[in-house]
Amino acid sequence: MRPMIAGNWKMNGTLAALPAFVAGLGRTGTDVDLLICPPFPLIGPMIAALRGTAIAVGAQDCAVETAGAHTGDVSAVLLAEIGASHVILGHSERRADHGETSSLVRDKARTAIAAGLIPIICVGETLDEREAGEAETVVRAQLAGSVPDHFAGLIAYEPVWAIGTGKTPTEADVAAMHATIRAALGRQLGDAGTTMRILYGGSVKPSNAAALLAVPEVGGALIGGASLQADDFSAIAAAAPR
Numbered sequence: 001m002r003p004m005i006a007g008n009w010k011m012n013g014t015l016a017a018l019p020a021f022v023a024g025l026g027r028t029g030t031d032v033d034l035l036i037c038p039p040f041p042l043i044g045p046m047i048a049a050l051r052g053t054a055i056a057v058g059a060q061d062c063a064v065e066t067a068g069a070h071t072g073d074v075s076a077v078l079l080a081e082i083g084a085s086h087v088i089l090g091h092s093e094r095r096a097d098h099g100e101t102s103s104l105v106r107d108k109a110r111t112a113i114a115a116g117l118i119p120i121i122c123v124g125e126t127l128d129e130r131e132a133g134e135a136e137t138v139v140r141a142q143l144a145g146s147v148p149d150h151f152a153g154l155i156a157y158e159p160v161w162a163i164g165t166g167k168t169p170t171e172a173d174v175a176a177m178h179a180t181i182r183a184a185l186g187r188q189l190g191d192a193g194t195t196m197r198i199l200y201g202g203s204v205k206p207s208n209a210a211a212l213l214a215v216p217e218v219g220g221a222l223i224g225g226a227s228l229q230a231d232d233f234s235a236i237a238a239a240a241p242r
Ligand code: 13P
Pocket: 008, 091, 158, 162, 163, 164, 165, 166, 201, 202, 203, 204, 222, 223, 224, 225, 226
């Protein structure tokens, strides 16, 4: 399966800087799946700027409802209409900043799939949970709660303590957690769970991408900070195994 290299811009990026970013991507992405998830107002301009390339554009969240009186929320239906392909759901920053629970994430995933979006459901333990030896239990519980029946999408394993810190788990720890996730997906989803791509996220950069992307069951990367620089994003994509 082709690796997916996805950028999560979080609350970064400007309209003014978009042309330089897109120009800097060059010919990135002929043999990997590439995705960039900018803030909502940049999705349309990003799609326009990337037209003619193979780079997809996604969102970082969507509402659980399809429409209605939900001030400030953005529907999956609208995101799909303007051309977004994917939506990140249950990122640890949304779980922490907005109190998103696994059951809300599961319901959002259902809404997103019904609208034609491909969800990327995020899971990952905190440092306290890892130090207490609970990392795998926590991640298994997040998967059980967040992944709906018949799910068709991607999973991203993002240890909270590795996000934006420059710290990464050892390759052995990534391999162990991805194997745990693969087994849980197989139990939950049957055959579909055996092939679903599982991304690794947390301080992925050009210098560590090749090693992380070569770990068994790592089907790509979800990249925060390094996805803001076109040359870093391209270098990570170039490091993906083919
Ligand atoms: P960093 O790559 O900045 O650590 O962020 C990872 C992340 O949260 C991607 O969703």
